[in-house]
Amino acid sequence: MNPVAEYFGNIYRGIKTAMIGMQITFKHLFTRAVTIQYPTVKMKLPERARNRLYVNMDDCIGCDQCAMACPVDCIDIETIKSAPEDNLGMTSTGQKKRLHVPVFDIDIAKCCYCGLCVYPCPTECIKMTDVYEFSEFDRHNLIYSFSTMTPAEIETAKVKAKKMEEEAAAKKAAAAAAAKAAAEAKAAAPPAPSPAAGEQQQKTE
Amino acid sequence: MEQFLKTLIGDTLLNHVIIAALPLVFILLYALVAIYVEMKMAAHMQDRLAYMRTGWHGVLQPIADMLKLLQKEDTIPAAADRIFFILAPYIVFVGSYAAFAALPFGSSFIGSNLNIGIFYIVAISSLVVVGIMMAGWSSNNKWSLFGALRAAAQIISYEIPSAFAILGVVMIAGTMNLQELSAAQTGGIQHWMIFGGTLSLMKKLIVIPVMLVLFVVYYVSSMAEVNRTPFDIPEAESELVQGYMTEYSGMKFAIFYLAEYANLFAVSAIATVLFFGGWASPFASAMTGPLWSTFWFVAKGMLLVCVNIWLRWTLPRLRVDQLMYVSWKVLTPFAFACVLALGLILVW
Numbered sequence A: 001m002n003p004v005a006e007y008f009g010n011i012y013r014g015i016k017t018a019m020i021g022m023q024i025t026f027k028h029l030f031t032r033a034v035t036i037q038y039p040t041v042k043m044k045l046p047e048r049a050r051n052r053l054y055v056n057m058d059d060c061i062g063c064d065q066c067a068m069a070c071p072v073d074c075i076d077i078e079t080i081k082s083a084p085e086d087n088l089g090m091t092s093t094g095q096k097k098r099l100h101v102p103v104f105d106i107d108i109a110k111c112c113y114c115g116l117c118v119y120p121c122p123t124e125c126i127k128m129t130d131v132y133e134f135s136e137f138d139r140h141n142l143i144y145s146f147s148t149m150t151p152a153e154i155e156t157a158k159v160k161a162k163k164m165e166e167e168a169a170a171k172k173a174a175a176a177a178a179a180k181a182a183a184e185a186k187a188a189a190p191p192a193p194s195p196a197a198g199e200q201q202q203k204t205e
Numbered sequence B: 001m002e003q004f005l006k007t008l009i010g011d012t013l014l015n016h017v018i019i020a021a022l023p024l025v026f027i028l029l030y031a032l033v034a035i036y037v038e039m040k041m042a043a044h045m046q047d048r049l050a051y052m053r054t055g056w057h058g059v060l061q062p063i064a065d066m067l068k069l070l071q072k073e074d075t076i077p078a079a080a081d082r083i084f085f086i087l088a089p090y091i092v093f094v095g096s097y098a099a100f101a102a103l104p105f106g107s108s109f110i111g112s113n114l115n116i117g118i119f120y121i122v123a124i125s126s127l128v129v130v131g132i133m134m135a136g137w138s139s140n141n142k143w144s145l146f147g148a149l150r151a152a153a154q155i156i157s158y159e160i161p162s163a164f165a166i167l168g169v170v171m172i173a174g175t176m177n178l179q180e181l182s183a184a185q186t187g188g189i190q191h192w193m194i195f196g197g198t199l200s201l202m203k204k205l206i207v208i209p210v211m212l213v214l215f216v217v218y219y220v221s222s223m224a225e226v227n228r229t230p231f232d233i234p235e236a237e238s239e240l241v242q243g244y245m246t247e248y249s250g251m252k253f254a255i256f257y258l259a260e261y262a263n264l265f266a267v268s269a270i271a272t273v274l275f276f277g278g279w280a281s282p283f284a285s286a287m288t289g290p291l292w293s294t295f296w297f298v299a300k301g302m303l304l305v306c307v308n309i310w311l312r313w314t315l316p317r318l319r320v321d322q323l324m325y326v327s328w329k330v331l332t333p334f335a336f337a338c339v340l341a342l343g344l345i346l347v348w
Ligand code: SF4
Pocket: A053, A069, A070, A071, A072, A073, A074, A075, A106, A110, A111, A112, A113, A114, A115, A116, A117, A118
């Protein structure tokens, strides 16, 4: 290109493009702002947004599946076997509750909101809510305890469970003694540990 | 104004102090307004809202910002050159404040009615470069030094076309006294320098396009002299982290900031006086008088400040070579040609 034409063309383009730019910004000066004034105006969250967890303890059967699914191990569940005479009620999905849940803590500070704990729950009682404003000054306040049992209830449940355990142990001892007697009587037969007894041992540990 | 004060309290030192302090009060108030306007314009151009919480639509935010800056710890880097480091922001501010001495704020208020007013302003505002160099060098930080060197190169380059543009106006008006220059432009919008001042109609037709080019040259180079986008390579947040201001904090940073805004108004006011009649009312003899004249001066100055802000939030930053190209290969030849043309018209 002719250098003179290029020089003036350059200047012309420079001024023209600046003008176009100014026109655009001027128009935007009067268009509506897209800002959402957050604390006073809140955006509607999408239906499946993942925020703070909530556990409906009425429905929890203490199966521990959510805690096992959690990738950061922030759910802490302890269970106590209920006595046969106790009726813990049914869940809303029609399952019988067999375990007391004295401890159900979620450390929401560790939670990464992956939602993996929600899917395995057989009674759909652990779920995501739309609450996302729950900052705290002390990190320990972010450990949420969902268990509804009072200390007294926990104590009685524990005592009962212990009694059941003792009874089971006594039964087992009796069974073992009987088996031993039988074995002695048979003399040649090898001693076989009862698989049911072994399982019991593990559970009540 | 001066006369009034003299009759009020006599020709004492206090009188001079008041006269000297008035523009400072103006700068402080204006800076608060300008910061607010700038932030709001910037935000709305990007479809945002900017300050909304402090007061109605955040009008108190600049005050809150100022109070915050006053409370901030004022750190001085261990390896910095203490004396220069402390002195630099004040020199920068003095450079821009000194220009206000010769600005005619109204038909009866001017700090110092110099007969070489505009020459004095061009000369004294070069002090800003010294302050910036001091800041950059004494920070003992390579980014600051880069910023300072760039600022020096830029301001010195752009002083040439801006001086030429000023020269063109001075040739037509025949005076360097800004008060007289403003007074010459009274009597309606057609007497403004951008429309050829008080020349005859025939000459005006030729002079108007020349003056328009001179105005653009002056405006662009003044924008470069105050280091604002698109000419903000000395500060360039994204590459130099604020350039020569990197190491400054608290009050010293605030003073740099204040100097930038003061400078911005100073160059806009000079453009007003040179091309848009200064304090002269656009409606012949209507709305004149000392107070109206101050109003016109500030209003026109603020309008140009707003245009500057508008440009700032529209254009991206120039590269260093583009910056030099604009100054040396575009603005300077154009300004020179305009001055030559004006000279020929005037002797014709
Ligand atoms: S959402 Fe994810 S991280 Fe949080 S408790 Fe559930 S499984 Fe754990």
